[in-house]
Amino acid sequence: MVIATRAQEDPSHGRGHLLDRDKIIPALELALAEGAQYAELRLVCETTNSASLRDGKLHSAIPGQEVGATLRILADGAWGVHSSTDIASIPSQIESTVRLAKAVASRRNSADAGVCLAEVPIIKDELHWHTRKDVREIDLETRLEMMGQIHAEANDDERIISVRCGWSDEHLHHELLTSEGMDRTWSFQRIMTNTMVTARDGDDVVSYRSRTGGEGGLELLDATDLGKMGRTCRESALRLLSAERAPSGKMTLVADRDLTGVYIHEALGHPCEADLVAAGDSCLEGKLGEKIGSELVTVIDDPLIRGGYGAYPIDDEGVDTRTKTLIVNGVLMDYLNHRETAHKFNLIPNGGARSQDGLHHPLVRMSNTMIMGGNHRDLDELIEDIDYGVFACGSRGGQVDTGRGSFQFAAQEAWLIENGELTKPLKDVSVSGMTLQILKQVDGLTRDAALAAPGFCGKGQTVPVGDGGPLMRIRDALVG
Amino acid sequence: MLPDDALERLMESARAVAKVCESNSLQQWEVVGEQDYGHSIDLEAGRIALAAGGGSGGLGLRVVEDGRYGYAHLADASGAQRAVKEALSIARKSPSIAGFELPVDTGSATTSGLIDRRIIDMSSEDILEQADEILSSVTALDSRAVVTGGGLGAGAGAEVIINSNGIEDGGIHTSHGFGIQVGIDEDDQLTSAYEGSSSRSRLSDIEQVVERAVHWAQITRNTIDSGEVSDCPVLMTAEGFSPLFSMVVPSALIGERMAQGESFWSNRMGEKVIADHLSIVDDRIMAGGMSSSSRDGEGAMTRRQTLVDCGRLQSSLWSTRDACRMMAEGKIEHAQTTGSASRGGYQSPPGVGCGNLLLQTSQKTHSRDSLIEEMDEGYIVHSVMGAHTANPTSGDFSVTTSMVLRVEQGEIIGALKQAGLSGNIGKALVGELLLGDEVRCHGSYSSGSMYLPDVLLKRGLRINPA
DSSP states (O other): OOBOOTTTOOGGGSSOOSBOHHHHHHHHHHHHHTTOSEEEEEEEEEEEEEEEEETTEEEEEEEEEEEEEEEEEEETTEEEEEEESOGGGGGGGHHHHHHHHHHHHTTSOTTOOOOOOOOOOOOEEEEEOOOSSOGGGOOHHHHHHHHHHHHHHHTOSTTEEEEEEEEEEEEEEEEEEETTSOEEEEEEEEEEEEEEEEEEETTEEEEEEEEEEEESOTHHHHTSOHHHHHHHHHHHHHHHHTOEEOOOEEEEEEEOHHHHHHHIIIIIIGGGBHHHHHTTOOTTTTOTTSBOSOTTOOEEEOTTSTTSTTOOSBOTTSOBOOOEEEEETTEEOOOBOOHHHHHHTTOOOOSOEEOSSTTSOOEEOOOEEEEOOOSBOSHHHHHTTOSEEEEEEEEEEEEEETTTTEEEEEEEEEEEEETTEEEEEEEOOEEEEEHHHHGGGEEEEBSOOEEOSOEEEESSSEEEEEEEESOEEEEEEEEO | OOOTTHHHHHHHHHHHHHHHHHHTTOSEEEEEEEEEEEEEEEEETTEEEEEEEEEEEEEEEEEEETTEEEEEEESSGGGHHHHHHHHHHHHTTSOOOTTOOOOOOOOOOOOOSOOOHHHHTOOHHHHHHHHHHHHHHHHHHOTTEEEEEEEEEEEEEEEEEEETTSOEEEEEEEEEEEEEEEEEEETTEEEEEEEEEEESSOOSOHHHHHHHHHHHHHHTOSOOOOOOOEEOOEEEOHHHHHHHHHHHHHHHTBHHHHHHTOSTTTTOTTSBOSOTTEEEEEETTOTTOTTOOSBOTTSOBOOEEEEEETTEEOOOBOOHHHHHHHHHTTSOSOOOOOSOEEOSOTTSOOEEOOSEEEEEESSOOBOHHHHHHHHOSEEEEEEEEOGGGSOTTTOEEEEEEEEEEEEETTEEEEEESOEEEEEEHHHHTTSSEEEBSOOEEEOOSSSSEEEEOOEEEOSSEEEEEO
16 A cells, blocks of 8 residues: 555644655656656645535535545656546556656657756655644534624625525645655645625625635634625625616726736736746747836735735645746736746746646646735725726636737626716626736726735636735726 | 446445445435546647546445435545544534435436447547647648647546435446647737537547637637627627526526525516527436436436426426425425436535536527528627626626627628627527527536527627727
């Protein structure tokens, strides 16, 4: 057996290893003997708890533990991968996975140099991000009581017809062994609660949703006024019942922190992912060092912002994470990368390799992505010279076509801005545009940049992310 | 790719868990198991980026005690005792639902076309050869065209369900699918198009799908000047319409959401809700359907049911638990399972969703060319960005498209660079509309699989050119 038994040592409750080094290291050496350039085995053990309330009553509670591992082998400049929940079977897959990589390599065009990996420090260590209140110690009653606080405030109006609350927490234990001698073990935790409130008035039915949480333990939600979250959702849902449809056309848009975050995630973050750049699917290809945005725009992606939902200590190739400064005063400075793309673009590996879980191979992904603050004091100062525009709040999500550089994101609610004042509430606001155009149209940012609500990013695989920034003003945005 | 005894081994594991349930004298229990195997290829920058294989699986356990239920999942049968303890502990903290019991065995539906031995026999080399063909076909169709991203995969899986009320069943299914993003980057102009296909049997339409992807990457080049914001007819191709339809309509048809007042079709049972020549059918037993099965996620027999018949709302989607809960809470007088319990996997208890959802018309259907002619003036939208931001509660949406063609006097005159598209799906389906004659299967943003044709919506949508 490769996997240690729970009786011997339980890494989910302390330091320890699930992978048996005595068996895995020789297996990786076998891969080299079979002609591989590089081999790695990465294991993720997720101890999870999810729960949901519907109308104040427990609807579901699911405790779980999932273990998966992925063997990734580079041979003749091409990748072969094998993933399984049957960890014990993986050493027996070494030879076939080397053959698979070689079969891919044999199809490569003669002009294609194949995959090379940037060099990184070879580290043997353990790194555990500890929390003040470990998620594995939370009992179901606590989860129910905290979701109950949201429900009680969210439900306080006869027009509210349903309140759904959800909860998830997870402890993530990672191990990575490579043929280069890397042997890293790390762990961290995440926690999140969410709600969706539905209101009805006659035939009009609307909903509003909210999330809070991040990287860390129960202390994150202890510090959150969950009742206020429920109250805010209720008030927003009720306001939407009487909100008007948004106007269509080009106008000045002011985005709240949530929407600023989803904007920078979609419009800039994805095109900055170096695997998309390498695939010829990014509008930012060849633009490093070019001015692509307004002087006001500085953007970072930072997995080391503790408490952000996209935080992690070590990336899924064993590279130490660091702050990535993508744009400084409008100039594109860096791509998010992993070892393969760092080599391709001659960049320093910046720890951007992430996978959904133990069963997926790493891709280049964002972590916590933010626009930094500007010079405006507050919302009032930002809108005082706007004759006609929209202040949009709360994200319903977004999407980008990285190649064309077009993006779209949608707001949960909005207000019309008339003569420097917020006037009517609006609904169904979405914003679209072209990345390389709209980054230049940012002409106002408040000073107070911070991460907004937790989010999830899909790119074939789903990973948790944080994003945010200050309040942001964009001229001539296409509002629909 | 699938071991010969995969189903037997999985059933053996499920029975071992069931034995632990019985030894704990549980009132009611249900064990589900899944085991999947497959090969996949990632395509990138006109080449094969990697080849992968592997398998995953596990077991799920639901226990019911006095109308209360709890759930736990486990990697293999060795964790059964722990899972029983956890599920029971949760059940005892859950609210009791009067009359809630797990389904009894009333038999299973007859389904066909869910297994193709040719897929089970596929090797990783077979998949690599298919990927080679896709890459070379794209270049052969247009030397400028490159597959910038996408993938190809073939898989086979076994699944089983056993419960304390006599259900014991299992089966094997196969799947084969691919999707490609094709880009043409020339003269400082990049256009791209995504197309894909999936099937329970070995794909037979790879060539046609590749041709569509190249065609749309070509036809959206050399954009024309944008027009004004207008409320006008829009021909949504099946690829453009399916994401919006799937985000909104399946949710609106869930019985619990209707009973709670959360659906825009709540309190409308028996009433006309869409155009009277249209019907919406959930066919969970469709031959070869991507979401077909002989039993639903909790073992109840599946069926074909007409949810909206000639414009009138006739039925909704229920699982046993939701039906009992809504009756116990007095939200509905009578409801029972419609065989619509859906599972996202063994890691979670069953929810409710559609299977294979079809939009059909009693009127004549039309070719795409005749729909364009019929539209006279308007736009064709082939894909939308941000369909997941549509509001399933209200049906409202406001999305963006870069695959939009302007039609004047029944002829395509050119592509727009980008446009906003907004409206309300529920209301658009009430208005004047015509359906195309070719139905294609697409995935879903909520549940099930969408089998939809092109739809010409004459009213209710707004185009906002960039």
